[in-house]
Amino acid sequence: MRTRAVLTPALTLAVMAWAAGAAAQDERPPLRPTPPDTTGQMQGPPAPPSPSAALVGVDAPEDDQDFAACRLALSLLGTSYTLLPPQSDADDPDCGMARPLQVRQIIPGVPLSGEPVMRCDTVRALGFWTRDFLRPAAALLDDAPRLSGIQTGPGYTCRARIGTGADQPKQSEHAYGSAIDIAGFEFDDGSVIAVEPRTDSGSQEESFQRAARGTACLLFTTVLGPGANAAHDNHLHLDLASRNGGWRLCE
Numbered sequence: 001m002r003t004r005a006v007l008t009p010a011l012t013l014a015v016m017a018w019a020a021g022a023a024a025q026d027e028r029p030p031l032r033p034t035p036p037d038t039t040g041q042m043q044g045p046p047a048p049p050s051p052s053a054a055l056v057g058v059d060a061p062e063d064d065q066d067f068a069a070c071r072l073a074l075s076l077l078g079t080s081y082t083l084l085p086p087q088s089d090a091d092d093p094d095c096g097m098a099r100p101l102q103v104r105q106i107i108p109g110v111p112l113s114g115e116p117v118m119r120c121d122t123v124r125a126l127g128f129w130t131r132d133f134l135r136p137a138a139a140l141l142d143d144a145p146r147l148s149g150i151q152t153g154p155g156y157t158c159r160a161r162i163g164t165g166a167d168q169p170k171q172s173e174h175a176y177g178s179a180i181d182i183a184g185f186e187f188d189d190g191s192v193i194a195v196e197p198r199t200d201s202g203s204q205e206e207s208f209q210r211a212a213r214g215t216a217c218l219l220f221t222t223v224l225g226p227g228a229n230a231a232h233d234n235h236l237h238l239d240l241a242s243r244n245g246g247w248r249l250c251e
Contacts, residue, residue, distance in 0.1 A: 062098070062099060062119070062120060062121070066121075067099060067120060070120035070121055070123075070124050071120060073124050073127070074101075074120070074123060074124060074127065077106075077107055077124075077127040077128070077131060078105075078107050078108040079103065079105065079106055079107065079123060079127050080103070080104045080105035081101045081102060081103045081104065081123065082101070082102045082104075083099065083100075083101055084100045084101070084102055084117065085100075086098050086099070086100070087100050087117070087156060087177070089158040091158075092158050092175075094171050094175065095158035095171070095175040095176070096158075096175075096176070097117070097119060097156055097176065097177040099119070099120060100117045100118070100119070100156060100177055101117065101118060101119070101120055101123050102115055102116070102117045103115060103116060103117075103118065103123055103126075103155075106123070106126055106127050106130050106150065107127055107130050107131050107135075109146070109147075109148060110130055110135075110147055110148065110149060110150060111149050111150075112149075112150050112152045113149060113150070113151045113152055113186075114151075114152040114153060114154065114155075116152050116153070116154060116155030116156070116180055117155045117156040117177060118155040118156060118177045118178075118179075118180060119176065119177040119178055119240075121178075121240060122155070122177060122178050122179065122180060122239075122240055125219040125220055125238075125240060126180060126238070128219055129215065129216055129218075129219050129220075129238075130147070130150065133211070133212070133215035133216075133218075134147055134150075134185065134212060134215075135147045137208055137211045137212065137215075138185070138187060138208070141187075141204050141208060142204060143189065145187035145188055145189040145191060146187065146188040147185060147186070147187060147188075148186050148187055148188040149185075149186035150182060150184075150185060150186070151182070151183040151184035151185070151186065151192075151194075152180060152181060152182060152183065153180075153181030153182075153183055153235055154174060154180075154181060155174065155177060155179065155180050156174060156175075156176075156177040157172075157174045157175070158174075158175050159172050159174060159175060173222070173239035173240065173241050174239075178239050178240045178241065179222075179237060179238065179239035179240075180237075180238050180239075181235045181236065181237055181238075182195060182212075182235055182236040182238065183195055183234060183235045185208070185212070193205045193208050193209060194234075195209060195225060195226065195234060195235050195236050196209075196226060196233070196234060197226040197227065197233055198210075198226070212236070213225050213236060213250075214250075216236065216238050216250075217248060217250040220238040220239060220240060220248075221239065221240055221241050221242070221243065221246075221247075221248045221249070222237065222238065222239040222240075222241050222248070222249045222250075223236060223237070223238055223248075223249070223250045223251070224236070224237040224249070224251050225237070225251070227251070228251035
């Protein structure tokens with residue numbers, strides 16, 4: 001014979017209390033991830049809400065979770081930067097950045113001379129490149145000088161690509177803050193290795209430039225420098241352009 005459970009008054013009250021609590025829980029606003037604490041590194045106001053995609057041209061802005069994860073990586077790298085207001089260009093709606101960062105020091109002891117403005121993921125790639133490849137390569141030079149600075153050109157700037165020869169060139173990755181130009185490398189002994197055309201001289205300067213250029217291709221999707229075209233004879237252009245199939249352009 002089938003039996004039914006009988007609720008006692010105390011059990012009835014307990015079930016009613018549980019149901020009321022569950023209903024209240026359903027009415028609570030969803031929890032949002034807490035941005036990482038970058039005290040001592042980041043300066044400026046907290047990250048603004050994600051603006052519309054129109055503000056940053058054809059590049060979608062980072063979502064809150066990705067941006068928080070990127071800032072955490074910068075904190076671990078020791079990057080010193082300032083979070084700026086969104087950037088846009090009234091004359092060109094295809095230019096702009098939702099959450100621009102102006103970088104003073106990419107890793108401890110390595111300032112960027114131009115204090116360029118970039119997207120967070122561009123800064124992160126530059127930081128890993130500097131820490132994991134440039135600084136160890138510098139230690140292999142004669143007398144093991146320490147990398148003490150990187151000479152940088154612009155990060156964010158609203159313009160089309162240069163040096164392509166096309167009648168209607170596409171928008172540059174600089175227009176989205178996804179690119180950075182590197183003009184030279186400074187060392188604590190006062191020496192500088194400038195990015196310039198080199199002709200198989202076998203010098204350490206040539207070897208360092210080649211190492212810098214080659215390893216940049218592991219972190220950036222575009223690397224252009226001397227020999228790619230005349231527009232890049234005096235600097236390395238590094239960017240994070242997205243291409244089908246994950247294809248990279250390293251010249």
